[in-house]
Structure formats: structure tokens, C-alpha cells
Amino acid sequence: MTAVARVLLVVLGTAVPAAAQPARTPLRGAGPAIGGADRAPARAGDRAPGRAIVQERSRLTIEPAGQAITRLSIENPLGDVRVEGYDGTAIQIETHKVAPDEDALDRLHISLIPNPDGTVAIKTTADGGREHQPVARAAVRIDLVIRAPRDARVEALVGSGTLEVANMDAGGDLDTGSGPISVRNVQGEVLTHSVSGLTRLVQVFGSVDAQTLSSDLDLDTIGGDRLIASVHHGRIDGRRVRARDVELTTTDGRIMLEAEAALRGHLVVSSFRGDVDVQLRRHGAVTVRARGTKVDLGTQSRAQSNGWVEAAISAGDRALIETALVELRAMRGNVRFAIIESRP
């Protein structure tokens, strides 16, 4: 379907033009072909016994017309979203709708709006109206699995479902309510925000800005110019972090970081009510200043009159301008710092 060329509003299952209307057939045998939709009662074990549900699966491919697809905007408050980058140019969307009955299933819609500027917007909704029997939100869901060109930027909003982005090269802006966020093997600027969803970033090579209100944040193999992460209630765990500027902050939760200090880099790790534990691999000179209920810098340090404890780890002939600055604070917690590897 050359939807982009026609700037076509497509609503799966409702307003798809006749030529593109996916057939709704009972699920039999092999999976559906691209562009088809299958509707069937759920398999046993999909839900608790005794609860009848129906589900519909469909697939759709959107080919670029003229301009490449450069941005993917997704809003799915009704379920999970998984975006995987691949080497193709089209967007392939697999949808999976689940509802307690046919009427409720018919209320669930997925709209695709391809724009001429290279943006494809995907949005899920549930019809309302008095004529419908009320259905609890927890009883319906729409899950989306999207294969997108690697160089498309992803902007996604999810409610309580899981948001996963993998193998993309243009970063993304990811937002969830209580749903967890998982980012893996992504390049480019990545912004994540979650109210209470566990946020996990693995193999992200680009600037990162992550913020959660009440959930943990897990960082593994982060490389880029800048890493800014803040958590209100929750922990931050970082491993194999290498960014020139690192700022990790929690109000109420410990921070554990294993990082590599870049030359002339800044690393600021602060917690109001939590311990701060930093292990550093260094390439050059490092100056550490720390403040906390109890401070252990693992090397010779001197206490200042203003409450700070400072230590300088030299790197031979390296110029002072290349010194990395490390600032650690635990207002109502302990600070521990250690150099675990030195490469002068």
C-alpha cells in the first residue's frame, strides 16, 4: 500500500479503504500475510481460565513514497510498544488487539497517519459512547510491534505497557506512565521520562537524558557527550558509563556507578537521602571532591573547612587542563569512591 504518497488516513479495522481493508477471518493454521488481519478467540492460557477473550492480529507495511521515513510518532496508551530498527525503508506494523468480546474489540482502533515530511504517526484509541457496555481498561489492550528504518527517530508515549526500542540510529523521545522503558543498542540523543516505570538503557551511544519519579533507573554501556539522569524515589545503577559530562541525581535512593572518566570530563553524582558509590576507570588526572555523612575516597584526601573532602589523583605529565572533575554528594548518606583501573 503506497500510503505515504496518498497522505492517507488509515484506521485499521474501521476506515481502511476497500482496497486496503484487511480481511477479518478466523485464525487457522499459519500466521496472516502482510496486510491481513486475523481475529480469533484467545488461546487457552492467554488469560485466566473462565475469562473468554477475543483477539485480532494484523500486519501492515507502509512504504515510503518520495521522502524516506525519518520520524516515527507513536501513542499507545492501551498496551505495549516495541520498535526495532532494520535495514529496510518501509515500516512494518504488527498489531495485536485483545478484548473480552467482539463489541469491545470493535472499539479498539489504530490510526496511521503518514505525512509527506517523512513522519508516520501511529495512535491507538478506544471508542466511547453510551451505546457501548462499559469495559475496564485492564480488560482491553493493543500491542504494537513495529519494524522501522534504523535512521528514523522514535517518539513514543505509552501508558502502563512496556516501551521497548532497539537497534535504532537516530535516538528517541520516550515517555511512559507506569510502564517500563527499555532501550537497547540505540544511537543518537535519547530522552526518557517515566512516572513509575523501570527504565533500562543498554548500549546507548549518544546523549542521554533520563528522568523518573518513582522507579529505578538502570544504565549499562552508555557512551556519548552527556548523560543526565534523575530519579525522585528510586535507585540509579550505572555500569560501563563513559560520557564527558555525567550528572546523576536522586532525591531518595542510592546511586551506584561504574564509569570511565573522560579527559576533562565532569562527573557529578548526588543523592539527598541515599548512598553514593562510584568506581572509576581513569585515563588521566582526576580531582575528586565529596560531601556526605561519611566519606571514603579510597586514597589520601583532605577535609576542607566547608565540609568537603578532596583528593587529587595525578597522571604524571598530563596538563592540569585535562583533569577530570568528580563531585560526589550524599546529603544524608555515605559516599564511597574508588579508582578501579588507571591508564595514565
Place this chain on the structure above:
Amino acid sequence: MTTCETIQPRLTAYLDGDLDDERGSVVRGHLRECAACRQLAREEAALRDGLRVLPPVDPPPSLWAGVAARLAAAEVADARKPRWRRTVARLARWAPWPPTMPQYAAGAVLAAAAVVMLYWRTQRADEQLAAGPAVVVPVKRMPEPPPPRPLPSEAIDPAAVAPAGDDVTADLRAEPARTTASYDQVIEELMKLASEARPAWGDDQKAAFDTKLVALRSGIARAAPGRTQQRAQRALIRYLQNAVVRDDVVLASRGAR
């Protein structure tokens, strides 16, 4: 004399073999002479043959779930009706013919006339009793109507059916407000911590904090509800966190967006 108009309505019965010999013979005779009716009969026969070779269709299990849910909902609605409406409906079912609106109206007029008559007789009785001893008539309290029957548990998935206010659509509409409220709660918590930290700040820090706070709060107030407003709230949270945790009061939060 047989005409197409009299034969065509009987074609279906003829093809079904439901006509007796005499009538069947009449239809057969007409078909021999009339090409139009012959064609019609041929098409109908072909349609029947086509339908016959179709595989049997089993209704999906969800169909019964839907029917059961509707039945249960109808029972609930019925149970919530006032007693008099249920009684009228029951009487209507016993009637040899379904009452029409004029008959309901006539019934209402008769009932009204009966009430007027009763009132008139009572008034007269009161007048007669006025001179005699007072009679206390015990008032029998009507029993409370029974509560609506609980829904049969097998008919409706309790997790699936929600009160109208908790419907998925209403829930989705309310979500941005819930998220905004979560952010507001965190802002409140951080403001408390900031007020605790404030005495240790210098005058320039206090002034910078107040100025920044006003700017960020007005940004929230100006922002459209939803994601834009939440973005502004996140900026304020970042700033407050940096002020409280890092004493970074003067510098604007670099991470705020």
C-alpha cells in the same frame, strides 16, 4: 388462469416440495410455458445448491459470551425497574394481545377515575365519621424492594465490565490529569525540602530561586494541558532537585527541557 404474480410467491414452497400434488402441478405447468418464471426458479435452485455446499459455520465462543453479557445486563436493568413497571410488564405478557399505547392510555384514564371515586367515597366516609369516635387505622408498612440480584458470575467477566465512569474511554481521558497530579505531588515534596534548605542559602541564592520558581511555574500555567504541561513540570522538578540535592540554586538546571 395462472399468472406470474400468483406463481412466483409459491416458487419457494414448490422447490421445497411443500405444495400438494394439485398446486405443484399448476406451478409446473406454468413453468413450462413461462420463460421468466422458469429463469427465476432456476436461479433460486442454484442459490440453494450453492448454500448447501457451504461448510457448516460454528459460532465463535465469544458469541455466547456476548449474548450472556447482554442477558445479564438486561436482567440487571429489569431488577432496577420500579415494582409497578415490572407488574405492568408481567400483566402485559399475560394479555391475549400486546397492549398498544391507546390501550395503556385508556387504562390510565380508568385508573385515574378509580382514584377520584375512591377519594370521593373516602371524603364522604370522613364526613360520616366526623361525629363519631376516631378510628385509628394501622398503616401497614410496605416491604422494602429487594436489592438487585447479583450478576451471574459466569455471564460477565467481573474484570471486564466496569461502571460507566471506569470505562476504558473515560479512563484514557483521565490519564493526563493523573500524570499531572503525580508530577504535582513530587513538586510539592521537593518544595518542602527546598524550604528546609532555604535558611542555609545566601540572599542571592534566595532571590535567584524565587525568580526561577516564578518563571518555571508560569511556564506550567501557560502550557497546554497534557504532555506540554508535563514537560514544564519536569523542568521544575529538575530544578528543584538540583537546588535541594546539589545546592545548584543559581544555575538553571541544565537538564531541564
